[in-house]
Amino acid sequence: MDQKIPYDDYQLPVVFLPSYENPPAWIPPQERIHHPDYNNELAQFLPRTIVLKKPPGAQLGFNIRGGKASQLGIFISKVVPDSDAHRAGLQEGDQVLSVNEVDFQDIEHSRAVEILKTAREILMKVRYFPYNYQRQKERTVH
Known part of the structure; x- marks a missing residue:
């Protein structure tokens, strides 16, 4: 017959964790709206148009992945500082929705690069989407 060991008698491993230095300050939710570390502006996630x-x-002044x-x-993975793309407002983390009315939401990477490299004028719809x-x-995968 199986003997049950009382819960208090289990031998648990002991793990020593390093001390946590400089924990971030907790900010109550009602104060976050005015705190500089929190950006509550939802407009930053709306689609916008970039013309290059x-x-x-x-x-081009930017890389994609x-x-x-x-x-x-x-997605825009890098924007060269002081480039036309940077001045137009392109930023790392922008998802490219379309370029010159070609849908970029389900496109092969190589095809996207080809379109961007061959176009002289680029009308790009993007949205900031840091989570994805x-x-x-x-x-x-690139």
Whole structure:
């Protein structure tokens, strides 16, 4: 017959964790609306239009990652400081919704690169979507 060991008699492993230095200050929810560490502005997540003109042989001023294989879309992964893309408001974490009226939400990465590199004028619909961008970064598929 199985003998049951009383709960108090179990031998639990002991784990020593390093002390937690400088924990972040807790801010009550009612004070977060005015706190600089919290951005409660929902307008930052609304789709916006970016217009870029690219002379022949010029760089775009940004990099993309993702595509159909990741099932999360195309995202801006880097924006060159002081580039036209940066001045137009493009930022890391923006999801590219469309370029010149071509839907980018379910497009192969290589096709997206081809469209962006060959276009002289780029009319881009983007939205800031940091949650899916972070998920995209955690996946190794480009």
